[in-house]
Amino acid sequence: MIPLNVNGRTQTVDVDPGTPILWALRDTLGLTGTKFGCGAALCGACTVHLDGQAIRSCVTPVSAAQGKAITTIEAATGGADRVGSAVHAAWVKHDVAQCGYCQSGQIMSAIALLKTNRKPTDADIDAAMAGNVCRCGTYVRIRAAIHDAARSLA
Secondary structure, eight states, rough: EEEEETTTTEEEEEOOTTHHHHHIIIIOOOOTTOOHHHHHHHEETTTTTTTTTTEEETTSBGGTTTTEEEEOHHHHHTBBHHHHHHHHHHHHHHOOOOTTTTHHHHHHHHHHHHOOOSSSSSHHHHHHHOOOOOOTTTHHHHHHHHHHHHHHOO
């Protein structure tokens, strides 16, 4: 049994310590907002925050999360998190999602960027979002939404 702090609550998972965080979240805890994409940390669909940093949960073992805080898309938007709320509102305003599959990972990466950089340039956004693939090609809307969220936080 491994204790994990997920979305502000301590939960215990009965998994091997080498199990990727993604599968502990989805299969054991039922938090299915985090998506499986490639399984090799190449697409970003599985992005969650570990102590505030965007990580790829498909390749990060649960053992790496012990004693740290995991935040998933289920807790990242809305509530008291001003940055998450701003990103979510901008995503809706700019109609970013097309098929939507990559969006939880995109949003988690955008939130991590804006928590450390409230005035990102296009280059900053491109660098922060480089590991997130959108097969529908909504990159222009993603960038516009991030700029809009940053303006709303100013």
